[in-house]
Amino acid sequence: MKKLMTGNEAFAYGAYLSGVRVAAAYPGTPSSEILDNFSRYPGVFAEWSPNEKVSLDVAIGAAYAGTRAMCSMKHVGLNVAADSLFYAVYTGLKSGLVIVCADDPDMHSSQNEQDNRNYAKFAKCPMLEPSDSEEAKRFVGLALEMSEAFDTPVLVRSVTRLSHSSTPVEVTAEGPPPPPPAEPPLYERNAPKFVMVPSNARRRHPVVEERIKALAAHAESMPINYIEPGDDKIGIVSAGVNYHYAKEVFPHATFLKLGMVYPLPEKLIREFAARAETVLVVEELDPFLEEQLRLMGIPARGKDVFPMLGEFSPSLIRRCAVKAGLVAAPETPPEIKTGLERPIRPPMLCPGCGHRALFHVLGEAGVLVTGDIGCYTLGWAPPISAMHTTGCMGASIGVAHGIDKAGVKDDVVAVLGDSTFLHSGVHPLIDVLYNKGVTTTIISDNNATAMTGFQEHPGTGKTVQNQTTAAVDPEKLARGIGFNKVDVCDPFDIDRMAEILQDHLQSGEPSVIISRHPCALNTKEKYTPPVIDPELCINCGLCLDIGCSPLVQEEDYVRIDTLLCNGCGLCVKVCPNEAIIKQ
Amino acid sequence: MTKIDFLMAGVGGQGTILASNILAEVGLQLGYDVKKAEVHGMAQRGGQVDSHVRWGEHVHSPLVEENSVDYLIGFEMLEAARFPHFMKQGSVAVVNDYRINPPLVNLGKARYPSKEEIESLLLARAGKVLWVDGTGIAKELGNPAMVGVVLLGFLSTLVGGDQEAWLAVIERMVPPKFVDLNKEAFAAGRKAAG
Numbered sequence: 206m207k208k209l210m211t212g213n214e215a216f217a218y219g220a221y222l223s224g225v226r227v228a229a230a231y232p233g234t235p236s237s238e239i240l241d242n243f244s245r246y247p248g249v250f251a252e253w254s255p256n257e258k259v260s261l262d263v264a265i266g267a268a269y270a271g272t273r274a275m276c277s278m279k280h281v282g283l284n285v286a287a288d289s290l291f292y293a294v295y296t297g298l299k300s301g302l303v304i305v306c307a308d309d310p311d312m313h314s315s316q317n318e319q320d321n322r323n324y325a326k327f328a329k330c331p332m333l334e335p336s337d338s339e340e341a342k343r344f345v346g347l348a349l350e351m352s353e354a355f356d357t358p359v360l361v362r363s364v365t366r367l368s369h370s371s372t373p374v375e376v377t378a379e380g381p382p383p384p385p386p387a388e389p390p391l392y393e394r395n396a397p398k399f400v401m402v403p404s405n406a407r408r409r410h411p412v413v414e415e416r417i418k419a420l421a422a423h424a425e426s427m428p429i430n431y432i433e434p435g436d437d438k439i440g441i442v443s444a445g446v447n448y449h450y451a452k453e454v455f456p457h458a459t460f461l462k463l464g465m466v467y468p469l470p471e472k473l474i475r476e477f478a479a480r481a482e483t484v485l486v487v488e489e490l491d492p493f494l495e496e497q498l499r500l501m502g503i504p505a506r507g508k509d510v511f512p513m514l515g516e517f518s519p520s521l522i523r524r525c526a527v528k529a530g531l532v533a534a535p536e537t538p539p540e541i542k543t544g545l546e547r548p549i550r551p552p553m554l555c556p557g558c559g560h561r562a563l564f565h566v567l568g569e570a571g572v573l574v575t576g577d578i579g580c581y582t583l584g585w586a587p588p589i590s591a592m593h594t595t596g597c598m599g600a601s602i603g604v605a606h607g608i609d610k611a612g613v614k615d616d617v618v619a620v621l622g623d624s625t626f627l628h629s630g631v632h633p634l635i636d637v638l639y640n641k642g643v644t645t646t647i648i649s650d651n652n653a654t655a656m657t658g659f660q661e662h663p664g665t666g667k668t669v670q671n672q673t674t675a676a677v678d679p680e681k682l683a684r685g686i687g688f689n690k691v692d693v694c695d696p697f698d699i700d701r702m703a704e705i706l707q708d709h710l711q712s713g714e715p716s717v718i719i720s721r722h723p724c725a726l727n728t729k730e731k732y733t734p735p736v737i738d739p740e741l742c743i744n745c746g747l748c749l750d751i752g753c754s755p756l757v758q759e760e761d762y763v764r765i766d767t768l769l770c771n772g773c774g775l776c777v778k779v780c781p782n783e784a785i786i787k788q
Numbered sequence: 789m790t791k792i793d794f795l796m797a798g799v800g801g802q803g804t805i806l807a808s809n810i811l812a813e814v815g816l817q818l819g820y821d822v823k824k825a826e827v828h829g830m831a832q833r834g835g836q837v838d839s840h841v842r843w844g845e846h847v848h849s850p851l852v853e854e855n856s857v858d859y860l861i862g863f864e865m866l867e868a869a870r871f872p873h874f875m876k877q878g879s880v881a882v883v884n885d886y887r888i889n890p891p892l893v894n895l896g897k898a899r900y901p902s903k904e905e906i907e908s909l910l911l912a913r914a915g916k917v918l919w920v921d922g923t924g925i926a927k928e929l930g931n932p933a934m935v936g937v938v939l940l941g942f943l944s945t946l947v948g949g950d951q952e953a954w955l956a957v958i959e960r961m962v963p964p965k966f967v968d969l970n971k972e973a974f975a976a977g978r979k980a981a982g
Contacts, residue, residue, distance in 0.1 A: 209812055209822060235827075313827045337823075337850075370825040370850035371812055449848040520854040538855050541872050541912040545905055548866070548898035550799065550890040552835035588895065749895050754834055757889060758896035768932065 210374045212367040215338035216277065216305050217242035218374065219345035221381055225275045225303070226250065227267035229260035231628060232657035233279030234314035235368040236307035240277055241660070244669045248384030253660055253669045256598070256628040257282035261289040261304065265358075268298035269399065271390035273349055277305040280321045281597065285629070287324070290358065294330050295409040296399050297356035300390075301349030307363040310489045311516035314656075316578065316597060318514070320490035325360055325467035329417045332360040332467045333429070334445040337372040340429075344464065347429065355416055355423075362466065364489070366446045366516070421468035429464025432477050439531060440481025442474075442494055442505070451487040453519040454526055469497055478503045485510065485531065489517045554583050556755055557731070557771030559722025560649050562696035564591040565751055565779065566703050567618065567647075572710070575608065577601040577621035577630075580656045581649050584620070589752045592620065599629025606633065606642045616710045618645045624654035624662040626679060631686075637715045638687050645709045645716045648679050649696075651724040659727045683717040690716035697722060699778055725771050732772030733788040734765055741784035748776040748785065789820065791844030792947065793852045795874055798863025799888050800835050806961070807861075807936030808839035811943075813957045815843035818949050825850035836867055859946065860914070861939055863922075864888050869906040875913035882943055883910075884922035884935060918942070918981075925976050934973035937962075941977020951978075 210218065216239045220228065228251045230240035244251035254260035257278045264276035278286060283306050293302065306324075309315040325332035331351060335344040341363070348359035397405050424430055436457045443451050444463040452460070461477045463469070478484050478498070486495040486507035495507035510529045511522065526532045554561045560581040567574055567584075568591040576582055576592035577600060585592035594604055605619035621630050626648045637644045654660040661667040666676035683691045690712055692705045702720065709716040723730075734755070742762040749756055749763065755770040756763055765776075765785075777785045794811060798804035808824055815822040820843035827837070840852045857875045862868025862883035875881065885903070892898035901909075907917045920942050926934035937958065944954050955971060962970045 207816065209809075209816055209824070365827060366825055366850060369827060370823060371809070372823045372850065373816065373821065446850070450851070452848040453853060518851045518853070519849045520851075523853070535855065538877055539912060542909065545869070545901055545909055546899055547869055547901065548890045548892045550834070550836045550866075552800070553891060555834065588891075746895075752891065754889075754891065754894065757894045 206376060206378050207373040208376045209371045210338045211238065211369060211371050212335070212338050212341045212363055213238035213369070214242050215341035215374050216345055216361070216363070217246070218376075218381070219342035220275045220303070221246040221249065222342070223273065223346035223349050225273045225349070226384070226387065227264065227272050228275040228277070229254045229263040230277040231255070231257045231260055231282060232654050232660040233282050234657055235309060235365040236277050236279045236282070236305065236363070237657045237660065238368070239305055240669065241658075243275065246381065251669050253662060255663055257286040258289055261286040261293070264302055264304070265289060265293045265298065268300045268302035270392050271299045273301045275303050275305065275345070278307070279315065280306060280308040280319055281315060281317065282306070283321055283324055285598065287328070290324065290328050290330065292401050293358045294328050294413055295401055295406055297412075298352065298358065299393065301352035302358040303345055303348040303352060303361055304358055305345070305361045305363060307365070307368045308490070309365050311365070313365055316595070318490060320493060321362060322466055322493040323491065329413050330358055330360050331355070331417075331420050331465060332362055333464055334362045334466045335367065335464070336445050336448045336462075337367070338370070338374045339372065340464070341367065342374055344429070355420055357416055362445065364446060370446070417468055421471065424465050424468060424470035425472050427465060427470070430470050430473055431462055432473070433460040433462060435459040437480050438482050440477055440484050441487055442477070442484060442498070443487040444494070447487050447489055447517055450517055450519045450522050454523045454532060463494070466494065469494070471501060474498060474501065474503065483531075487511065487517070487522060551586060552583060553752060553754055554580065554589070555726050555771070556753055556769055557725030557773040559651055559696050559720065559725075560584060561589070561751055561753065562699060562722070562775050563620070563647065563649050563702065563720045564589050565775065566696065566699050566706060567591045567620070570616070570703065570706055572706075573608065573613070573615040573617045575601045575605040575617065575619045577619075577625050579622040579625050581620060581622055587752075588750045598625055599633060602630055602633035602637060602644065602646050605644045605646070606637050606640070609642060609644055618647055618706075618710075620647045620649055622655070623648055623650040623652065623664050623679065627663050627677060631682070634683065634717070635686055642715050643713055645706075645718060647718045647720055650679065650719050650721040651727070653724045653727045655724045655727060659724065679717070679719055688715060688717050690714055691719070693719040693721055695722050696720045697773065697775060699775075725773070732774070734767045734770035734772045735774060735777050735785050735787050737763055737765055738784050738786060741782055743782050743784070745781065747779055747781060751775055751779060789845040791842070791847070792859070793857045794841040794859045794861060795852055795857045795871055796839040796841065796861045796863065797867035797871055798837050799867060800837050802837070802863045803933055803936040804837045804839050804863050807940055808841050810937075810940060810957055810961050811841045813961060814949065814954050815841070817953045817957055818843070820844060821847045823847045823850040836870070838867070838871070859943060860910070861943060863935065863939065865903065865906050866890065866900060869901060869909055872910050872913050875910070877913055878915035879913065880946060881910045881914045881917045882939060882946070883917060883919055884939060885919045886923040886935075920977070920980055922977070925980060926973060929969060929973055929976060931969060934969060937970045937973040938977040938980070941974035942981045943977075944974070945978055945981040
């Protein structure tokens with residue numbers, strides 16, 4: 206029978222069916238639900254690791270020990286884990302290791318749109334690319350078999366439109382089978398293979414080179430790389446979800462559908478190119494396949510027709526193909542009268558969010574804020590406008606320290622969330638102390654990895670499998686590192702938070718403020734909305750500056766939308782005329 | 789088997805994702821090949837959410853194409869107004885008669901278009917625009933979160949398919965304690981369609 210599954214559900218299902226028993230990840234859109242789903246299968250171990258590098262090391266360890274393992278992450282997570290990917294390619298493993306990595310073309314929830322297929326070539330690691338959920342399920346199994354047959358980790362690439370699309374998957378009516386009883390694996394010690402000192406690594410590098418050649422030869426006969434014969438006027442080369450988009454636009458063309466995007470089956474590609482009058486590569490982001498075809502001497506078209514940027518869709522492919530004269534223009538539909546203003550609706554901090562209260566204090570103080578990755582990044586946007594840099598996970602503290610060491614006179618504070626702090630904020634915090642910095646680091650602690658869906662992390666006291674565990678306390682951690690000036694404050698106590706901030710900034714010593722308020726969306730706590738007295742409201746707009754969606758500008762006063770309001774009372778505190786009354 | 793493309797447009801928190809999950813599942817029950825796409829993540833924080841649901845004999849792309857949507861379901865007026873170019877000539881727009889101001893409108897720095905302007909924009913492609921007081925009906929039932937199922941009830945009268953098939957999917961996909969309320973919401977949506 207068929208069941209609709211998202212790509213992420215299917216990755217987890219495929220991993221379970223293929224015998225993966227250890228999986229580790231750090232949440233990141235669009236990959237988070239892979240581990241969430243996997244963790245619910247019986248007899249498996251799953252963990253949210255503090256960051257992607259740790260998660261990959263954990264998965265590598267399990268595969269060294271003889272247990273099939275999976276690691277999943279978003280594209281930029283592989284930047285964090287890259288060091289581990291590269292050594293694992295050298296060492297190989299004992300059991301299968303699959304790394305599912307989800308790119309985010311168009312940056313729906315990311316800071317860049319890097320094309321992680323480049324990592325396959327860079328690390329010399331094979332990469333499969335499924336095009337729908339059924340393939341997501343199957344390719345995880347194929348990746349594990351390939352991993353064991355060729356003694357290498359195998360990358361499986363997803364994109365947002367695979368991870369977050371639902372398509373039918375073949376499932377058994379009785380549900381997934383129970384896990385077979387497993388003997389504890391015996392660790393086989395083999396230091397020359399697993400200790401990458403130069404002398405051993407030099408012996409492993411030729412293995413890596415030979416392996417990738419063997420994989421390229423194997424690619425020729427893999428059933429997931431195949432030609433779909435059609436009209437040979439245009440031969441389309443495609444992989445992943447773009448294959449399906451291209452099928453909508455070129456339903457009758459000959460296709461080369463690649464299930465493995467690295468290494469490529471050269472003979473098969475030459476056979477395909479020989480029959481097609483024009484070879485057209487349909488691929489999002491980088492010309493990764495196109496360049497390899499051109500190196501084979503095949504005059505493939507691709508980026509002269511389609512953009513390097515953003516996400517593809519059938520609409521975009523058709524527009525580009527019509528422009529290039531590759532398909533006939535569809536009948537022109539009637540012109541749509543434009544010009545009607547349709548104001549954008551950007552994501553905003555939720556009503557009741559503690560980050561908003563913190564940013565209100567920071568904005569009032571006029572400090573320079575280096576930011577980080579999480580919900581609180583929304584503090585950069587108007588009307589809050591209280592964050593001035595954001596680059597990647599954990600960058601806030603080092604950037605603040607660098608700005609400070611450059612001699613800038615502004616007061617600088619770093620702001621990052623609790624999960625981000627434990628991901629990659631601890632080392633830069635050590636750096637500030639060690640190198641005699643004076644940076645004030647503010648951990649905006651809402652007790653969740655909120656942006657990606659409230660996942661647990663090492664500070665919450667719960668594991669992904671809902672077991673109670675030790676909770677890392679950022680206050681004790683900072684003190685343990687050697688910070689003497691550490692304060693904890695609820696940001697809704699805005700006067701006290703402002704005092705603490707000034708005290709820290711003027712102290713001339715490195716310091717940490719933990720701004721602690723649980724995520725309102727996660728706890729679902731709501732209070733009675735305040736009431737605005739239109740007689741007292743002087744329409745000054747100061748409450749609107751906190752950027753809270755229930756506050757609505759009317760003709761000559763401000764109104765509260767009680768359906769949306771969380772009742773947190775921040776607007777009550779910022780009103781200069783006591784026109785907003787707490788209930 | 790004819791293809792039917794749906795586009796659901798709403799605001800994060802309105803329940804568009806659950807409604808699109810139900811709609812996709814109904815398609816599968818009615819014997820269609822089905823694909824569905826949406827973006828979640830940052831959009832949850834009050835941003836725009838659009839879900840693409842496609843029914844057909846054999847569906848390739850999970851994303852609908854411009855000029856090809858058969859039913860646009862707007863959970864919010866302005867969100868519906870963003871997608872006329874996706875609609876097929878003569879298609880149907882079902883729009884919840886409900887307004888959630890974007891931040892710039894709340895701040896008094898942008899104007900929310902009028903209902904008439906939105907209707908005329910959609911009619912550039914749509915054969916008809918059907919307004920539903922979905923949120924009002926859901927509030928009367930005691931829970932504004934029911935708006936999605938009210939709209940599905942309305943939509944079911946246009947799309948067809950055995951009513952029982954829709955109800956069976958709803959029963960399976962909503963939390964057990966809300967099954968009766970959701971069935972009421974579905975019936976109320978059908979009634980609103982007349």
